[in-house]
Amino acid sequence: MATKADKPAKADGGMVRLMVRTAASHGSYPRFRAGLGPFTREPQVVEVQPWQAADLKADPALAVAEVG
Numbered sequence: 001m002a003t004k005a006d007k008p009a010k011a012d013g014g015m016v017r018l019m020v021r022t023a024a025s026h027g028s029y030p031r032f033r034a035g036l037g038p039f040t041r042e043p044q045v046v047e048v049q050p051w052q053a054a055d056l057k058a059d060p061a062l063a064v065a066e067v068g
Contacts, residue, residue: 016053017067026061
């Protein structure tokens with residue numbers, strides 16, 4: 001039976017990869033959130049800490065998707 005201790009640690013230190021862009025309702029204005037940005041209508045892939053991912057996902061002005 002495997003335990004948490006038996007699982008290999010993530011090489012990236014728990015980072016999360018996200019594709020982030022501003023939502024259409026935000027218009028063409030840049031958006032800054034969680035110490036990151038500027039985010040625009042052009043999608044960007046960013047690697048962030050879990051707390052930053054939560055902040056980005058909670059922002060209604062941003063469209064956020066996890067990247068494999």
